[in-house]
Amino acid sequence: MEKDALERWNVWSGIYSKLRAVLMLAASDPEGTGFTAFIQAMNNYLVRLLTAMRENEPIVWFNLGWNSEFLYAMDITGVCVQQMGVFQNIAQNNDETNALIDLAEAHGLPSDLCSADKMSTGAMLKRIYPPPIAHVNVNTPCDSQIVAAQAQAEIAPAPQYFIDIPYYHDDRSVAYVADQLKGLIPFLVRCTGRAFDWDRMKHVCELSNKIMENIWEWNEWRKNVPVVQASKLCALNLIVHIMFSGSEDGVRFSEGLLEEARLKARRGDRPFEERARAIWYQDPVWWDLHLYDWMERELGLTLPIDVFGFYANHGLIDTSSPEKMLWGLANKLIRSMPMARNFRADADFYIGDFMRLVEDYQADCGIYAGHIGCKHGWGAIGLLREACRRVGLPLLVFEFDMFDPRIMGKDEMKNELSRFVNEIVLPRKASGAKADLRAWRW
Amino acid sequence: MTTTAGVDIGSTASKAVVMRDGRVLGAIIGPSSTNPAKTARGIFEQALEEGEVAKAEVQYIVGTGYGRAHVPFANENISEISCHGRGAFHYLPSVRTILDIGGQDTKAICVDEKGGLLDFAMNDKCAAGTGRFLEAIIRNMEISLDEMEKFHFQGGDPCIISSMCSVFAESEVINLVNEGVEISRIIKGLHISLAGRIATLAKRVGVIEDVAVTGGVAKNRGVIDAIEQKLGVKVKRFPEGVDPQLVGAVGAAILAADRFAAQSRK
Numbered sequence A: 001m002e003k004d005a006l007e008r009w010n011v012w013s014g015i016y017s018k019l020r021a022v023l024m025l026a027a028s029d030p031e032g033t034g035f036t037a038f039i040q041a042m043n044n045y046l047v048r049l050l051t052a053m054r055e056n057e058p059i060v061w062f063n064l065g066w067n068s069e070f071l072y073a074m075d076i077t078g079v080c081v082q083q084m085g086v087f088q089n090i091a092q093n094n095d096e097t098n099a100l101i102d103l104a105e106a107h108g109l110p111s112d113l114c115s116a117d118k119m120s121t122g123a124m125l126k127r128i129y130p131p132p133i134a135h136v137n138v139n140t141p142c143d144s145q146i147v148a149a150q151a152q153a154e155i156a157p158a159p160q161y162f163i164d165i166p167y168y169h170d171d172r173s174v175a176y177v178a179d180q181l182k183g184l185i186p187f188l189v190r191c192t193g194r195a196f197d198w199d200r201m202k203h204v205c206e207l208s209n210k211i212m213e214n215i216w217e218w219n220e221w222r223k224n225v226p227v228v229q230a231s232k233l234c235a236l237n238l239i240v241h242i243m244f245s246g247s248e249d250g251v252r253f254s255e256g257l258l259e260e261a262r263l264k265a266r267r268g269d270r271p272f273e274e275r276a277r278a279i280w281y282q283d284p285v286w287w288d289l290h291l292y293d294w295m296e297r298e299l300g301l302t303l304p305i306d307v308f309g310f311y312a313n314h315g316l317i318d319t320s321s322p323e324k325m326l327w328g329l330a331n332k333l334i335r336s337m338p339m340a341r342n343f344r345a346d347a348d349f350y351i352g353d354f355m356r357l358v359e360d361y362q363a364d365c366g367i368y369a370g371h372i373g374c375k376h377g378w379g380a381i382g383l384l385r386e387a388c389r390r391v392g393l394p395l396l397v398f399e400f401d402m403f404d405p406r407i408m409g410k411d412e413m414k415n416e417l418s419r420f421v422n423e424i425v426l427p428r429k430a431s432g433a434k435a436d437l438r439a440w441r442w
Numbered sequence B: 001m002t003t004t005a006g007v008d009i010g011s012t013a014s015k016a017v018v019m020r021d022g023r024v025l026g027a028i029i030g031p032s033s034t035n036p037a038k039t040a041r042g043i044f045e046q047a048l049e050e051g052e053v054a055k056a057e058v059q060y061i062v063g064t065g066y067g068r069a070h071v072p073f074a075n076e077n078i079s080e081i082s083c084h085g086r087g088a089f090h091y092l093p094s095v096r097t098i099l100d101i102g103g104q105d106t107k108a109i110c111v112d113e114k115g116g117l118l119d120f121a122m123n124d125k126c127a128a129g130t131g132r133f134l135e136a137i138i139r140n141m142e143i144s145l146d147e148m149e150k151f152h153f154q155g156g157d158p159c160i161i162s163s164m165c166s167v168f169a170e171s172e173v174i175n176l177v178n179e180g181v182e183i184s185r186i187i188k189g190l191h192i193s194l195a196g197r198i199a200t201l202a203k204r205v206g207v208i209e210d211v212a213v214t215g216g217v218a219k220n221r222g223v224i225d226a227i228e229q230k231l232g233v234k235v236k237r238f239p240e241g242v243d244p245q246l247v248g249a250v251g252a253a254i255l256a257a258d259r260f261a262a263q264s265r266k
Helices: A003-027 A033-055 A069-074 A083-090 A094-106 A115-125 A143-155 A171-192 A198-221 A236-244 A248-267 A290-299 A322-335 A347-360 A381-391 A410-431 B036-051 B080-091 B131-138 B145-152 B166-178 B183-205 B221-231 B244-265
Strands: A059-062 A077-080 A134-138 A160-163 A276-280 A301-306 A365-371 A395-400 B003-009 B013-020 B023-031 B060-064 B097-101 B106-111 B117-123 B211-214
Touching: A003 A033, A003 A083, A033 A059, A033 A077, A033 A083, A033 A236, A033 A248, A059 A171, A069 A171, A069 A198, A077 A236, A083 A094, A083 A115, A083 A236, A094 A115, A115 A143, A134 A143, A134 A171, A143 A160, A160 A171, A171 A322, A198 A236, A198 A248, A198 A322, A236 A248, A276 A347, A276 A410, A290 A301, A290 A410, A301 A410, A347 A381, A365 A381, A365 A410, A381 A395, A381 B117, A395 A410, A410 B080, A410 B117, B003 B036, B003 B080, B003 B244, B013 B036, B013 B244, B023 B036, B023 B244, B060 B080, B060 B244, B080 B097, B080 B106, B080 B117, B080 B211, B080 B244, B097 B183, B106 B183, B117 B183, B131 B145, B131 B166, B131 B183, B145 B183, B145 B221, B166 B183, B183 B221, B211 B221, B211 B244
Parallel strands: A059 A077, A059 A134, A134 A160, A276 A301, A276 A365, A365 A395, B003 B060, B097 B211
Antiparallel strands: B003 B013, B013 B023, B097 B106, B106 B117
16 A cells, blocks of 8 residues: 555544544433434445545545535545544544644645635645545535635546536526536546446435435424424534435434434423523534533523524425436525525525524524634624614624634633623523514615 | 612722612722722722611622622622613613723623613723723823823824734834824824724624713713714713713612512512
8 A cells, every 4th residue: 555545544544443432432322313323424434435445446526515416326435525624523633633724724725714625625735535536516605615626626636527506596596506417427427437327316316305304304303492402413414415415324314313303302301401592603613512512501502503404495306307306406405505505695595594593493592603714604794793683682703713723712612602691691581582583674 | 669789890990889769879989909809898888878878778789890709798790791781771771882991891782772781792802992001001191091081182183003902002102202292192092092992892793873981981081082983973971970980880789679679579
């Protein structure tokens, strides 16, 4: 094995070993089926990746937001270039994450770029990802992703297929994306040498539909007052769609989340008192998801949903014909996929989703956890703040980085959250003040 | 009849207010010390004396300010954000944005039409934009804080002084003094610099009128003038006889009355 390949193998097998340990720990809680299914799916993915590396199978790099259904339909192993952060953080390798971010910055990436993309570029520079046979990219949700996609092409040259995502969410936009997805099929066949079969794609889309149905039902269960499951599980929904859409692992993952919600809702017990509910309307704190446990325990603050957990219902993929499948996949990509859905179009769309979540999930406040690299989110902060003020809804705004604890540490974040909850949210709730959500539109 | 007290232990000054049914009976401002508990006791007793109220008559006491945890006789301590919000709303029900300029930090506080806190932002990591900024800088100019207002309105173009860092600003002021620049121009420049920081903070929460300014620095009409210029809004003045430096302690006393009423209902 060449030197790069050996080092790469060691990195991924090291992460696999750590995730095995996390899996054993997760499995010791028989009721925590959501988190266990997540770790199990991640483990299974690593086995596939290690096998593909060993067997020299074709590997396609892609960025988050795209439909992984194509990979499962063609039995291709994919590497979502932004996945490294989630793996490293779940394996508690924060120092590794920071080192990759620093490496990317040292190579000239601006420090205010999204850390997910800096980290992915760092991982590419360190040759951690196995060489790709092709790249598939979407130019959403942000400019940082495009920079990372350019880095992909430069650092690991291979044929690249770029899917252009339009600004709006209308049918014309869906058709435009569907047409590009159609063009993707011969590209993947040509690059990977794998066959494409519509019957196989139909099966994959059916699995994808099953996942969506599970997630929609799970979203419904999360509306329970009090919240029935840990707040930290919200963000995992994004991982389902990025890495496991159209797979059996994805079905099991979504079933795990759903079963746990059903069980806990039926029983109705919670280990702490829910004093306030918040919509976490930006990126999660990947570097320490235990922060949410602290929030629940110490502040009585829960997150029924966040921007990654919410999966908008725009219907299932119609599997009756190839054209309809492509349309359904495009529809899912631009109308439901977290981030791809939220960070495009005008600010009214972004704010409208937030207000809808506040209403549907009976939230007492909003938390704009301002990931510093997310300029798309920050671009709307003034309007979001104004809208919240207009309806009388408390909104906490702070700067942090979802993968880099050096920007804002846990203690400082706890301080912000405590002050917000104790000074504003709870006194308002005690006074009976209610937000008038109809008042936000200007 | 409800008699309550608010004790606000700030970084520079400590304040105590005794109220009965929404009316201030006694109010005292004194310097803070290295022993906040002793300071709190001293000013509280002075406020009682001024209001001719016996200690036993006070039914509920709220401590606030940086030293709020060291008011041993308080029934409860509440942060200065809530107290300034409540105190300002008590005097000015039309107020929606409150800028509290204290000795050690500055806060921008938003309240709704019922006086409930809606949002706030704090500058508690940097002296620029606080009363300490002015205090530190004028020591090179041999004038008192009270004189600053007079100089502000004496005319002349303001000097441009950095608003980013009080240490650098101090060096700039020393240079200006050595160059023989008129004091009034330097003072006006300082006020504009301070107001620039405060305006940035205020814009983080959104400036909705009416705007009021509380805290010791609010007594300096030169600073108020500079804030009005920076924000482009007219700052709402407190009614005659209300000291903006006491607003936090008044808010604490009002919240004490609320707490006492809630406790009595139980």
